[in-house]
Amino acid sequence: MAKNIIVIGGGPAGLEASARLDALGYNVFLVEKETRLGGHLARWDRLFPEGVPAAPVLEKLVSGTGNTKVMLESEVLSLSRLGKSFRISLTSGVSVIADAVLMTTGFDLFDASKKEEYGYGIYDHVVTNADIEGYFRTGKDPRIGSPERIGLVHCVGSRDEKAGCRNCSKVCCATAVKQACELKAKFPSATVYCFYMDLRMFGRGYEDLYLKAQKEYGIRFIRGRVSEVSEKIDKTLQVKAEDTLSSTPLKVSLDLLVLMAGMRPSEAGAKVGKMIRLGTGDDGYFNTSDGFTGMQATSVPGLFVAGASTGPKTLPDTLSEARAASALIHEYLRES
């Protein structure tokens, strides 16, 4: 009889792992608290570095899940050991005995309103990276209008101890450069600024995107953090920053400010992790059994992790981890 596997979290990692485990012949139960699958990917319009549309990628991931039993709008009520197995109860009333559990609980987007000095939720024309993706998907957002001067602020809630997050969120630099180019393409006469600390364009094609942003789109990159944002009488924004390359303070008027909200550990995921005593690091992300050869294993036998539940990841990294976790679960179940 096929063994049961519970996958908690229906984002890209959960979808990819479900597809692989289903293909290996397991009974896969995919638990998702939201009303739809896809996690943050479902909110995104295009993906860096090439600007590939996100929707077909998500469609492909969803269609690959085969016979996976998808349980939407289901949260984990309890998760505990039952001998070598796991017993899980869901808010939908369903209970499952599983031979292995995979945590793909992903991340939460940093609440940009916590960086109070940037005025998200207070000033009319301050939005986040997620809002911009929503705007490109739907074409609607009254905050955006027809901006002539646009600023993008990197590292909002990342690399910022005051915001309770020391780590780099890994994807924001490339997202900011991508969105800067997209905004310039949408509003060709606009001047677009990127305020950055470092540009961490580490992936294949990322540096090319950065050069393209400068050469083809004329994006102005300013190395320095934004210190404060205010709203002027005409509803435009007054933005103060420091240009650390020229060692000068800077004050610009903008029509739109986009905050690159970083990644935070998933609160819902942490709640489930506590049920099974899955440890976390100081950063709040789940611990793995080791950082090199056991990236998908945990200290709990039969409990596995993948994707951004163990730290910020790009989409390709997330999908790779999902495949690695699937292989590891298969190995574990074959041996047990």
Add this chain to the structure above:
Amino acid sequence: MIYEGKQKIWSDYQKEIPDDHYYYVRSCIRQTFFPASEAALLNITRNILGRDVFENEHHTTCGGIAYHSDTIPQETIMTIVARQFALMKKHGYENYVCSCITSFGIYIEILETWRNFPELEAKIADNLKKTCNLEFAKPKFVVHTSDLIYKLREEIAAKAKYKLVNVKTGQPLRVVEHIGCHYAKMFPSKGVGGAEYPYVLAGMIESWGGEIVDYPERRHCCGFGFRQYFIKANRGYSLSNTHKKFESMEPYEPDFIITNCPGCAYFMDRWQYVIAESQGKTYGENGHGIPVLTYEEVAGLVLGFNPWDLGLQTHQVYVEPLLDKLGIPYEPAKKFLGAKGQDIGCPALPSCLKV
């Protein structure tokens, strides 16, 4: 501007302010800048609202100005502060209220330092015993006097004789609030409303019928900034800071400015004269300046105090146009009469700033 966004932040930064029984300490500079403000505070809290606000003559400066000018060591100011707290305890109080924003910042900073470095706290307790023979104590609550007036704002509103409304138009007066830098910028959780969108003065204005004006340089320093002003060669920085604020608030046409810091009230008032004389620029209506009031002065006006008893004649920018808007009567002939009715003399009038 999304008002609900501000309300969310305000709800995140609520501090506990005791309702009664305070040991009160004065500001060094306020007694010379706007001496009637502190008298008004005691009058309002004690006589009108019936609170126990105790003061005794043995308290001193907190040492803040010397500290921020790098002229006394940290242990010295800590011992001065420990002495203030010990006097509070000696007189049977555990709630400490101070009239100065610099002092408030000093008290909070020192209490936080002691919390993080208990060995330093023990050393200061020892210093206090040796130098003053007093027992070391820490207050249960430290609040600024603007916190106290904020706490009592609805009681003041209930007794109000005037509202912050233009009697000619029926519209709320447009008010710029300026918060002293040391109120919440160092420790946001210690200020009502936090550091970025403080509510302590905004709450008073809302309760008393006015409308708060948010302008781009709202958070900027008033221009005092200790070394900007104390070092004569730096005074241009002081003036340029104030100038930046007034240029920024000018399009909003505020009726007056309310502040909770001794230095801010003084510099935003006096530098308007200097800007007018040196640049020919004024920021109020018809060549007047924008009146700058302390929160006690505003509370006093709302409660119907005589403007001259509130010391409004000591302001550089004349307040009569504001009194006219509020519909508050005043006797011009008595403006420069002393407490015993003697003529104390009208100061020389500015040539540019209209009076």
